[in-house]
Amino acid sequence: xxxxxxxxxxxxxxxxxxxxxxxxxxxxxxxxxxxxxxxxxxxxxxxxxxxxxxxxxxxxxxxxxxxxxxxxxxxxxxxxxxxxxxxxxxxxxxxxxxxxxxxxxxxxxxxxxxxxxxxxxxxxxxxxxxxxxxxxxxxxxxxxxxxxxxxxxxxxxxxxxxxxxxxxxxxxxxxxxxxxxxxxxxxxxxxxxxxxxxxxxxxxxxxxxxxxxxxxxxxxxxxxxxxxxxxxxxxxxxxxxxxxxxxxxxxxxxxxxxxx
Amino acid sequence: xxxxxxxxxxxxxxxxxxxxxxxxxxxxxxxxxxxxxxxxxxxxxxxxxxxxxxxxxxxxxxxxxxxxxxxxxxxxxxxxxxxxxxxxxxxxxxxxxxxxxxxxxxxxxxxxxxxxxxxxxxxxxxxxxxxxxxxxxxxxxxxxxxxxxxxxxxxxxxxxxxxxxxxxxxxxxxxxxxxxxxxxxxxxxxxxxxxxxxxxxxxxxxxxxxxxxxxxxxxxxxxxxxxxxxxxx
Numbered sequence: 001x002x003x004x005x006x007x008x009x010x011x012x013x014x015x016x017x018x019x020x021x022x023x024x025x026x027x028x029x030x031x032x033x034x035x036x037x038x039x040x041x042x043x044x045x046x047x048x049x050x051x052x053x054x055x056x057x058x059x060x061x062x063x064x065x066x067x068x069x070x071x072x073x074x075x076x077x078x079x080x081x082x083x084x085x086x087x088x089x090x091x092x093x094x095x096x097x098x099x100x101x102x103x104x105x106x107x108x109x110x111x112x113x114x115x116x117x118x119x120x121x122x123x124x125x126x127x128x129x130x131x132x133x134x135x136x137x138x139x140x141x142x143x144x145x146x147x148x149x150x151x152x153x154x155x156x157x158x159x160x161x162x163x164x165x166x167x168x169x170x171x172x173x174x175x176x177x178x179x180x181x182x183x184x185x186x187x188x189x190x191x192x193x194x195x196x197x198x199x200x201x202x203x204x205x206x207x208x209x210x211x212x213x214x215x216x217x218x219x220x221x222x223x224x225x226x227x228x229x230x231x232x233x234x235x236x237x238x239x240x241x242x243x244x245x246x247x248x249x250x251x252x253x254x255x256x257x258x259x260x
Numbered sequence: 261x262x263x264x265x266x267x268x269x270x271x272x273x274x275x276x277x278x279x280x281x282x283x284x285x286x287x288x289x290x291x292x293x294x295x296x297x298x299x300x301x302x303x304x305x306x307x308x309x310x311x312x313x314x315x316x317x318x319x320x321x322x323x324x325x326x327x328x329x330x331x332x333x334x335x336x337x338x339x340x341x342x343x344x345x346x347x348x349x350x351x352x353x354x355x356x357x358x359x360x361x362x363x364x365x366x367x368x369x370x371x372x373x374x375x376x377x378x379x380x381x382x383x384x385x386x387x388x389x390x391x392x393x394x395x396x397x398x399x400x401x402x403x404x405x406x407x408x409x410x411x412x413x414x415x416x417x418x419x420x421x422x423x424x425x426x427x428x429x430x431x432x433x434x435x436x437x438x439x440x441x442x443x444x445x446x447x448x449x450x451x452x453x454x455x456x457x458x459x460x461x462x463x464x465x466x467x468x469x470x471x472x473x474x475x476x477x478x479x480x481x482x483x484x485x486x487x488x489x490x491x492x493x
Contacts, residue, residue, distance in 0.1 A: 153344035157399070160309060160338035161357040161406060162330040171346065247311055248329045 003207065057119045064119045072127055073098045076134035084141040084235075086253050087242050094137055097234045101133050101227045102126055114219050125220055128199065132224045133231035140180040140232040141239065145253060147172045147179075148243050155250050165244035173236050180232040188225050197221065264321070265410060265442050266306065271315035274301055275466035279315070283459075288436065288443040290457035290474055292450070294489060298466040299446045306412050306444055307336040334361060337408030341415045343399035345387040350378075350398050353387065357406040372401040376431055393424035397431070404435065411436070413445040417452070429455060450493055454478060462486050 017039050024031040056064040077095045084090040106126065108114070115121040148155070151172050158168035191197060199220050203213035242256050266283040275298040283289050291299050304310040305317060308329055317324040324332065334357065345353050354372050358364035369383055376397035382390075390398065396416060403411065413432075417425040433456060436443055447453055453460060453474060460474035462485070469485045470477055481487045 153340065153342055154346060156309065157340060157344040157402075158346070158356070160307060160333055160340070161402065162334040162360055163356075164330060164360075167360060247308060249309060249311070 003205075053119075053123065056123070059119070061117050061119055061122070065117070065122050068119065068123050069102060069126055069130075072123075072130050073102065076130050080134045080137045080141070083138040084145075084239065086145070086256055087141070087239055088257055089242075090141075090239075093235065093238050094134075097137060097231055097238075098130055098133055100234070101230055102130060104230070105129050105223050105227050109219070109223070124199075125223070128220055129223055129227045133227050136180060136184070136228040136231040137235045140176055140235050143176045143179045144173070144236055144239060147176050148240075149253065151175075152250065159248060159250060165241065165248055168250075169240045169243070173240050176236050177232055180236070181229055184225060184228045188221060191217075191221055265319065266444075267318040267321075268305075269316045269318075271305065271312045271317060273305060273310065273312045273314075274298070276301055276312075277466045279466075279468055281461060281468060281471050283442060283444065285442055286440055287459050288445065288457045289459045289461060290453040291444065291446045291461050291463060292448070292453055293463040293469075297463045299463060300414055302463065303338075303412055303414055303444060303446050306410070307333045307338055309333075309338065330360070334406045335408055336410040336412060337403035337406055338412040339396075339400050339403050339414065339416045341418055343392075343395035345390075345395055345398055345402075348386055349383070350385050350387060350390070351383045353398055353402045354383075354405050356402060361406075368405065372405055375404060375435055376401045377427070393420050393428065396420060396424075396428060400428070400432070400435075404439075408441070410442045410444065413443065413447075415446050415448060418448065425452070432456065448493075450478060450490065462489065464489070 017035065021032060021035050023029070024035055052068075056068050058064075059067075073095065076098055077091060080094045080098075081090050084094075106122065109122075109125070110117055115125060148169075155168050155172065159165070192200075197217050197220075200210075200213045200217040203216060204210055208216075243251055245251055263285045264282045265285045265287075268279050268281050271279040275296075279302065291302055293299055301310065305312060306319075308324060308327075311325075319327065319332065319336070346356060350373075351369055354369055355364045358368070370380055373380060373382060378394065378397055378401075382394070382398075387395065387398065396419070400416065416432075417428055420428065429452065435441070436456075443456070445453075445456060447456075457474040460470070460472065460477040461468060462470040462477060462481075462483075464485045469483050470481065477486065478490065481490055
């Protein structure tokens with residue numbers, strides 16, 4: 001059974017928006033414009049995506065899927081790159097990382113017969129994997145920068161003892177990966193206990209049997225878990241090198257781009 | 261042929277301007293001068309933790325750039341102002357350098373602790389349980405573990421109290437003599453310069469103002485800059 005939300009109900013969502021708006025108004029939080037603008041923007045964006053998806057779902061899979069995946073990956077790359085503006089080749093590195101992650105995951109899904117090569121399945125699932133990988137890369141980049149800043153003394157000590165950049169940075173990269181992966185591991189531990197995961201909720205609301213919804217959720221959760229790990233490892237392993245120059249000297253963040 | 265271990269020819273780097281001097285084997289050169297005069301910048305050029313913009317540096321009669329960088333840093337050890345010890349234990353720190361070159365021998369550990377007057381039991385102690393003075397001793401032993409020919413010291417006692425300074429200085433002098441090390445040291449303390457150094461290099465605004473026997477420099481300064489500096493310190 002497919003249930004739809006009537007248009008008048010959707011319009012009544014304004015009531016939900018009025019709650020934070022009223023709070024912002026009474027407490028003069030200076031957020032009124034932001035609340036209105038983000039609501040309108042979010043609504044328009046979603047309807048636009050809805051229209052695009054409807055169009056893409058009608059296209060042959062070999063046309064529609066590559067188009068949408070390209071758009072998703074490029075938008076995600078632009079977004080994640082903001083966290084590593086100071087680093088050279090950041091755009092191309094993230095782009096290669098996201099494409100690789102997507103191809104690996106997609107190959108496994110299709111190869112192991114988990115999903116079929118249709119836009120309805122590939123696009124939303126890939127969107128979730130890429131979105132989470134984007135966040136993971138951003139987090140890893142931020143963490144990498146702060147770890148290098150905090151451990152500057154130790155890194156200098158290691159280099160001065162004859163360590164290569166790879167050897168010297170080992171501890172720093174390890175800490176970065178720990179910090180980037182722990183929330184991901186925790187999330188997997190509490191899955192279904194704290195909140196029902198989004199995909200499963202969507203499928204159940206759409207009328208799919210809970211056990212089938214759980215199977216899909218399992219596929220996506222494990223896929224996200226591995227792609228997030230892969231993304232954080234990839235970006236950290238490629239990017240730590242730029243904190244050193246060819247003479248095995250430690251660079252300051254503001255000098256990295258000049259030397260890169 | 262002379263026994264120069266280091267030779268700086270017309271070296272320029274950031275604030276440093278046309279720096280020329282030589283260090284002989286077994287000498288203990290003290291680099292001193294006002295804050296921001298380029299002392300640490302100069303020190304970091306000795307083991308390529310930094311490179312000159314212009315000029316040449318020779319180490320053991322060979323251009324410093326011709327050396328394999330890890331090998332050079334092994335031969336020219338640096339002790340930083342702060343100990344910056346690695347996790348976890350004292351032993352992990354002592355073997356850090358030699359392990360990279362496949363030269364670690366377990367029996368060296370006690371010898372190294374002995375050099376810096378720390379008891380044997382300290383070997384397995386986590387570094388965060390050590391006092392400031394003990395941490396700096398481990399840092400010194402960690403550098404010595406690489407068996408360097410030259411020891412660079414960047415104000416190694418500036419973060420310590422008087423009692424610790426005296427004790428570490430004593431160990432340092434013993435070690436330098438035992439191993440006939442060449443030493444290049446940056447310090448703010450003129451008393452320390454006198455106790456440890458044989459030669460002195462006074463630097464101001466990136467220029468070498470006076471260079472020579474440390475006792476002579478401190479007792480009979482020739483330039484107004486050095487006289488003023490000694491008067492203030």
